[in-house]
Amino acid sequence: GAVVSQHPSRVICKSGTSVKIECRSLDFQATTMFWYRQFPKQSLMLMATSNEGSKATYEQGVEKDKFLINHASLTLSTLTVTSAHPEDSSFYICSAVLDRGSQPQHFGDGTRLSIL
Amino acid sequence: DAKTTQPTSMDCAEGRAANLPCNHSTISGNEYVYWYRQIHSQGPQYIIHGLKNNETNEMASLIITEDRKSSTLILPHATLRDTAVYYCIVRASGNTGKLIFGQGTTLQVKP
Numbered sequence: 168g169a170v171v172s173q174h175p176s177r178v179i180c181k182s183g184t185s186v187k188i189e190c191r192s193l194d195f196q197a198t199t200m201f202w203y204r205q206f207p208k209q210s211l212m213l214m215a216t217s218n219e220g221s222k223a224t225y226e227q228g229v230e231k232d233k234f235l236i237n238h239a240s241l242t243l244s245t246l247t248v249t250s251a252h253p254e255d256s257s258f259y260i261c262s263a264v265l266d267r268g269s270q271p272q273h274f275g276d277g278t279r280l281s282i283l
Numbered sequence: 284d285a286k287t288t289q290p291t292s293m294d295c296a297e298g299r300a301a302n303l304p305c306n307h308s309t310i311s312g313n314e315y316v317y318w319y320r321q322i323h324s325q326g327p328q329y330i331i332h333g334l335k336n337n338e339t340n341e342m343a344s345l346i347i348t349e350d351r352k353s354s355t356l357i358l359p360h361a362t363l364r365d366t367a368v369y370y371c372i373v374r375a376s377g378n379t380g381k382l383i384f385g386q387g388t389t390l391q392v393k394p
Contacts, residue, residue: 173326199380210370211327211384260326264380269315269334272382274326 170194171263173275181283182253188246188278190261196241197263201272202234205258217244251282287371292389295365301358303388305371308352314375316347317382318356320367320390327370327384330356361392 170193178186190200199218203211215236217223223236233255235247244263248255258279262272288306295301307316315334319327331338331345333354338345344357358365370387374380 171326201381203384210386211321213381213383216381258324262326262382269332271317271329271332272380273329274319277324277326279324 169263169265169273171197171261171273171275173261173278175278176276177279177281179281179283180251183250184282186248186251186280188248188259188261188280190244190246190263190275192242192263192273195263195265197244198241198266199264200238200244201262201264202236202244202246203260203262205260205277211260214246248280251280253282256280256282287373287385289369289371289385289388291386292391294391294393295358295361297363297392297394298360301361301365301390301392303356303358303369303371303390304353305356306353307371307373310351310373311375314373316345316351316354317372317374318343318345319370319372319382320365321370321387322364322367330369361390363392363394366390366392 172191174189202214205211214229215223215225217236217238219238219241225231238244258277260277262274264272317332318330321327333345347354368387368389372382
């Protein structure tokens with residue numbers, strides 16, 4: 168089945184640091200990738216939709232200057248949390264889909280971000 | 284996209300079938316029903332999806348009522364490793380592709 172790899176799986180860093188998370192589709196070319204955030208005991212919240220070669224579309228309330236998304240190829244999207252603060256600590260998950268038909272999204276295993 | 288309603292939690296005995304219901308009474312004609320599950324501290328795992336016909340794969344079966352207002356995910360022989368949060372999501376084909384996650388059903392498989 169489709170495999171999506173996310174790296175790193177866990178990050179612990181100091182407040183003010185910028186952190187980059189990578190999302191790769193390993194065995195298919197993803198026309199669209201998505202970034203989600205999940206706080207403890209809550210469901211996934213969509214942050215942004217990323218299409219290869221174009222600007223990401225952010226959900227309401229998500230700061231695009233805070234969460235920089237780059238989707239330079241059909242197999243790689245990156246999320247950079249800029250100047251991270253403790254309130255940015257969360258579980259970040261990406262997903263990828265082959266096209267926008269009925270094909271399902273496939274998810275990475277997530278990145279646990281802890282800001283001290 | 285239509286909203287779904289699922290029970291908050293369910294228990295199932297190991298080896299027995301787990302039947303997880305989902306209501307989607309406002310579903311539109313071009314909307315598919317998707318099921319995912321999330322095991323603690325992992326990303327969601329795709330299970331199955333369907334439009335109006337019942338579907339079966341190596342993981343589960345999906346039964347969709349004739350009026351499409353509800354569906355049931357069936358895990359035929361639940362194991363302890365099936366303990367997870369199960370999400371039922373409705374999404375139209377060809378739209379932006381967004382999946383909107385609700386709270387899902389926490390399935391606890393007990394020995």
